[in-house]
Amino acid sequence: MRYLPLEANDRRTMLDRIGVANIDDLFAAVPADKLMHELPDVPNTASEMAVEQQLKRLSSASVSAGDVPFFCGAGAYRHHVPASVDHLIQRSEFLTSYTPYQPEIAQGTLQVLFEFQTQVALITGMDVANASMYDGSTATAEAVLMAHRLTRRKKALVSGGLHPQYRDVITTLSHHGGDLVTALPPDATGSEDIISAIDDATSCVVVQYPDFFGSVRDLSAIAKAAHDKGALLVVAVTEIVSLGALKSPGEMGADIVAAEGQSIGNGLNFGGPYVGLFACRQKHVRQMPGRLCGETVDADGKRGFVLTLSTREQHIRREKATSNICTNSGLCALAFTIHLTLLGERGFTQLAAINHANAVALADALSGVPGVEVLNDAFFNEFTLRLCKPGHQVVEALAEKGVLGGVPVSRLEPERQELADLVIVASTELNSDEDRSEFVAALKEVLA
Secondary structure, three states, X not given: OOOOOOOHHHHHHHHHXXXXXXXXXXXXXXXXXXXXXXXXXXXXXXXXHHHHHHHHHHHHOOOOOOOOOEOOOOOOOOOOOOHHHHHHHOOHXXXXXXXXXXXXXXXXXXXXXXXXXXXXXXXXXXXEEOOOEOOHHHHHHHHHHHHHHHHOOOEEEEOOOOOHHHHHHHHHHHHHHOOEEEEOOOOOOOOOOOHHHOOXXXXXXXXXXXXXXOEOOOOHHHHHHHHHOOOEEEEEEOOHHHHHOOOOOHHHOOOEEEEEOOOOOOOOHHHOOOOEEEEEOHHHHHHXXXXXXXXXXXXXXXXXXXXXXXXXXXXXXXXXXXXXXXXXXXXXXXXXXXXXXXXHHHHHHHHHHHHHHHHHHHHHHHHOOOOEEEOOOOEOOEEEEEEOOOHHHHHHHHHHOOOEOOEEHHHHOOOOXXXXXXXXXXXXXXXXXXXXXXXXXHHHHXXX
């Protein structure tokens, strides 16, 4: 049968059945200032060719990350993704597969997730990892909820070095759960005293490594202080490549690690889809959200894979679920696993070393520009600049000169006027000597 749109009487029947007078009543919970009261000024109809031409005109107004020197980071990083990764994930058995609700006939999917879990556990230094989550921010919020369940407390202490958007996601979930979030003010120096803020009511301490401003510090003392108070240490990692060079969170006493895996195998993709990584200590595994794939043997002694743990509401009773928002970003997780497998341990550490070297070279070059101060004593591939002019104005002026020169902190912390002159700059393996030279030259002109 041909698909035909609903007619007026069909809509009326549906509205009557659910007990509302009109369609607008369905959006009563949305604040009035968030609703559009008039249709957008676009044609009601257009041909396919006309739409394509208009979209091309619109896209040409944007500067692509791959077309100019690119130094943006702040949670999303541009790395090289081998062509073999995209080629493999587009095989039909991967591209069209979904959640393994019947694991006995999804052995390939389960094996991929098992290998993914193994890699995540290894690089984070943790005992066990799940089969991925949405992204780094929601994974971090889930880590906080998990800590509440484990400690039977309701207060999260959030470092001022945590990405503002990660902090906001934690706050949103905590608000609806009646939990308390104590967020320390943003700290661009990496010297905040988070230990003195831990008290007997604290469920978990949430820190980012390296932090939002790029600073790197040893978390061992924070872990000990948290444990002495009966709290857990949650470590968020936005740039997973950093773990190829830095001491792992597990080595420093982390109880839960929540990370963004986009840097491995996944492009910027205009902000998503990304892949959340989640790992914890073995003793906490029963409260870990999502799925856990395990290795076993069948009745004939052959190697096989199973869903060892499935704590989503789709698998068990809703009131028993550890989470009702998490899933596994299967295709993105596969891209992560393929890329990391191609790199191997040596390639992963070499990639990290190149990133750090490029960032050091850029920091040295930029520090010689009048009106520029590099704030970080230690960093991986990202650091913060204090400029003699407002950061957002400088970044816009650099873009006009064909350089995407970082992320102004004011974009993510608009109410913090004391941070208005800060810009976060990232440099990966994709930045060349010529890119750095163009950045330096353009910045000198803008600040002159």
